Amino acid sequence: MYPFKKIEEKWQRYWEKKGTFVARCDPKRKKYYLLEMFPYPSGKIHMGHVRNYTIGDVASRYRRTKGFNVLHPMGFDAFGQPAENAAIKNKTKPDAWTHKCIDWMRLELKKMGFSYDWKREVSTCDSIYYKWNQWIFLKMFEQGLAYKKASSVNWCPACETTLANEEVIDGGCWRCHTKTEEKQLEQWYLKISEYKERLLADLATLKEWPERVLAMQANWIGRSEGVRVYFRFKENNKIIPVFTTRADTIFGATYIVLAPEHPLVREMIRGKPEETEALKFIDKVTRESKNVRCASEVKKEGVFTGCYAINPVNNAEVPVWIADYVLMEYGTGAIMAVPTHDQRDFLFAREHNLPMRVVIQSTVSSSPQSTEKITEAYEGDGIQVNSGQFNGLPNQEAKIKIAEWMQKQGIGKIETQWRLRDWLISRQRYWGTPIPIIYCAKCGVVPVPYDDLPVELPKDAPFTGEGGSPLAKVKKFVEVKCPKCHFPARRETDTMATFFDSSWYFLRFCSPGFNQGPFNKEEAAYWMPVDQYIGGIEHAILHLLYSRFFTKFFKDIGMIEFNEPFSRLLTQGMVLKDGQVMSKSVGNIVDPDSIIKKYGADTLRLFILFAAPPETELEWDERGIEGSFKFLNRVWRIQEDLKRQAAPDLIRTMHRTIKKVTEDIENFKFNTAIAALMEFVNAIYKWGADKEIFSKLVVMLSPIAPHFAEELWGRLGNKEGIFETEWPQYDPAMLIEDAITVVVQVNGKLRSRITVPVDISEEKLRELVLADQKLNSWLEGKPVRKFIYVPQRLINLVV
């Protein structure tokens, strides 16, 4: 058993002392910026962190031996609610609690031997960092991108805070799962919607991002093209616009539906016999929070308003309804309903006995023309019917023609709708960046002058866990003089959502001590964009979208020259145990520290890379860990018996292994790279290695098991550290074999193999194959119709 504990401590000290991983901006050298998503400092690292950071560390150490100037930083996403909760529970301060957690986590990360440049460490909760959050906010405020709006927000009664739409999951708080409510508040927003076109279009430039993430982002931005159609109320000719993406179905629009909150509703129903019932319904729906209302599988409910509207394409009189399934926030808050070609409308129409009209006829099956026989909406393509001058056209063609025609007639307007909403960043919380705004009775909303930044968090806020933000209770903080008129004024007590902090930290790492701005332009120009970003799929939408938004903003104000922050993205899979995600609530957590104690960090690193490809889920297996440990010991023992000269076959194997391992590491296929190294070790056991071969093996292992490799490297008599040396090269000439085995198939089935010289001609090979005794029974009396030869590989005889 090799002395992993001693070795790991020794080399960790050596790297730190020598500054092996300290990065320096050097425009003469080729850079490589490798970044893993920084952690929230909860106190302990878990297997997910270990996996994420091991993948990154291998890539980073590998690039270093390939001669790149590597930037590989680490920091802490240190603001957020858990610190406040801990403060309430344990009677500590969020500040003290967070710093204790950071210290502990840093120690654990160091024990894993990750090659970070610790000189660049940042914590978002330090005022030298969040000062620049405030600076960025003020820049956005100047550009009109940060604005205040009274609006109904998602409110979590347990956390006593507002939540972004993105933070409401299945109708509950993303953190504590409590059902959210709606509440009216004045909130700060960032106008991310102004960047929607660019955020969508530039996805096409992210060639090295996973398809899945690109699809999720595109979905989230949610561009849809359609027509705003102007229906009119029959009684007063007032316009009621609806949005549709299916202009081809408009002749089948037999009723329209308004959201209960629609501003025209109350006025419409006034004095109608239906008024009482409609008001009751509106009241019921608006009292329900959005989550309850949007829960799937709930039956669509609605009431008739007593009004009628005119469908502008055929002047048909259609009833106007109110229903809970129409949302005020999307489109115009009103829809046209086509029960024959939209399943949701169909169910609603059948329930309430509303009229239907078929306007698209399937060309494949004969879908019924008569509405009586319809059992479900036909949502596929077909030919227009009952659609005036558009009859007979394929519906996809009609969709465009009808839209254009409506626009020309002035009864509609071609329009694009987006799903992306502006980003709500206000939080009624203490442990976050104070929003640098002052409210003055005379001057109104006044930004804090740049010279007065940072607006520091007061250290002595009270933590009772009740009644909203602790910041609002700190007089010293709240009561200020207006920077303009110097009369008493009041400070904003909301803090920023923590996603703000993480939307630009990758830029801060380029020049973490810089005090003239959020980052040094020259250094950012050198290091950025991040060449490889690695993190969990859970950040596929929000964090990545916000970071892209910030990057585009920095470009617009002339601070950077590039459009996208992350050139290449890898989303690593989760770590499972017994088929379930490791989590406290399930109680199946394996503590990385216990594994380090038992087997060492190198074994843990090796196992986590070998057990599965980085993108897929990884099933934790204690026995697999032992296998990895055994492998390292097996390598360790090679040094005891080195030969003078290695066998030619082994030298050949070495060159093949170098090729395979190099290519696999480049492509993040660590599991097969390790498999190739294992095969190489098996070959060494068979043939016996010399010093040169063993040295190459050790270098190839160094990104994966760095302490282990450094130690063996030193024992081989090297004075420089292993990360000063170069990655081994293979000789292409050594990959060529003299003899190759060609597989012989008859009608696609394996029947024989023959070994022939590499440079054999096809004719010669054909002769040899036809003379092969083994094939006799398969070829007997049958003429060979075709002779397929895949050079160096296989022959297939078709008889």
Next chain:
RNA sequence: GGGCAAGUGGUGGAAUGGCUUACACGAUGGAUUUAAAAUCCAUUGGCCGCAAGGCCAUGAGGGUUCGACUCCCUCCUUGCCCACCA
């Protein structure tokens, strides 16, 4: 409801148009040992067969191809993400 993955031995996985099951775990046998651990060596998809050998097998069914785990179509299952989005 929509989108995206995935489905291969007892297990994790390998092969992305050309020898299915690399590598590892587990299991079995052997060597070493007073013994065990550790280590080293060998065997290990299923069925038939004394053997040589043959047949079958990559979720199911069909198709394209000389040849399909791989490409196409239909279906089933699982996972993830999104979702009354008009």
